[in-house]
Amino acid sequence: MHPEAVPTAAHTLPPDPPALPDGSGAAEARRGALLVFGAALVWSFGGALARGLEVTDPWTIIAWRSFFAALFLLGFMLWRDGPAGTIRLFRTMGLPGLAVALCFATASISFVVALGYTSVANILLMQAGVPLMAALLGVVFLREAVDRVTWAAILAVIAGIAVMVSDSFAAQVSFVGDGLALLIAVVFAAATVITRRHAGVRMTPAVCLGVMIGTAVGVGLSAGLRVSAGDFGLLLLFGGFNLGLGMALFATGARMIPSALAALISTMEPVLGPVWVWLIHAEVPAPRTLLGGGVVFxxxxxxxxWQWRLSRRTALPLPN
Incomplete structure (x- = not known):
């Protein structure tokens, strides 16, 4: 779920700050890398937490998860920016922030609903292709130039996803579930393009607004908000820990390191997510999911x- 970006969100941040030449810059980069890794680790438990719930109504899950995530993110912004700063963040995010909030609300709602139809591995491994989908959308809507290496990677991701969803046509996995998993990746990619076009968009208030929207939708469509004590605890973790804390860690750490490195570290989410579900709930990914997901990853x-190597090469000082 990943979302200031879910692998998926690593590329929705404003441009990276310039690297600092002294030792403090290296220390900050290490701290940023650890924070991003912490975010990926926290996000990776989402599927395992969801599989442990007894409540079957997805809208009840969405309502509680979004509510706890909104509380956590709102508290995080109040602690970090103060009441006046928090209000200013919401007021200045504008229409681009609202668009990103709608994208995130769609993704977080689709994630919970998709879990009822398809495997955690399918959802997470499709999300791994978000950065390359964003590159493709950038070509279409922003007229951005794409090099041959990126085109080759895009084609490989399309091929990998085709292998994964082929289980749907073989009636082994729900077409609805795979369709929702693909929708999650597309809306995250759309959020990436919106933020790239409007670099001033702050992701934390936009994501907080997104989970507020998710709360309203979940409450409106829920068959009832009563859950058992065990489910209440899991939903608290699912919203506050998995979604809220993960976003706070990523929002803090990703500004300290280059986007390519943040994206590389955050790929630990789709790698670890199916592992936790397999170990805790014995949900073994289908062979085509593993094959297609391997291609995507x-x-x-x-x-x-390749991007990281290219950026390091261009950053090297020229000889005298």
Missing amino acids: LALLGHIL
């Missing part, structure tokens, strides 16, 4: 490593 990893 390797394409993404190779592309990010």
Whole structure:
């Protein structure tokens, strides 16, 4: 879920700050990398937490999860920016922030609903292709130039997703579930493009507004908000810990390191997520999911490593 970006959100941040030449810059980069890794680790438990719930109504889950995430994020902004700063963040995010909030609300709602139809592995591994989908949307809507390596990675991701969703046509996995998983990746990519076009958009208030929207939608469509004590505890973790804390860690750490490195570290979410579900709930991914997800992950990893190497090469000082 990942969302100031869910692998998926690593590329929705404003431009990276310039690197600092002294030792303090290296220390800050290490701290940022640890925070982003912490976010990916926290996010990776989402599927396992959801699988432990007894409540079957997805709208009840969405209502409580979004509510606890909104409380956490609102508290985080109040602690970090103060009441006046928090109000200013909401007032200045404008229409782009509202668009990002709607994208995130769609993604977080679709994630919970999709869990009722398809495997956690399908959802998370499709999300791994968000950065490359964003590159494709950037070509269409922003007329951004895309190099051959990125095009090759995009084609590989499309091929990997095709292999994954082929289980749907074989009636092994729900077409609705795979469709929602793909929708999550598309709206996250759309949020990436919106933020790239409007670099001043602050993701924390936008995400907080998104989970507020999710709370309203969940309450409106829920069959009832009463849950057991065990489910209440899991929903608290699912919203406050998995979604809220993960976003706060990423929002803080991703500003300290280059976007390519943040994206590389955050790919630990789709890698670890299916592992926790397998270990805790014995949900074994289908062979085509593993094959297609492997293609998606390797394409993404190779592309990010290439971008990181290119950025390091261009950052090297020229010889005298």
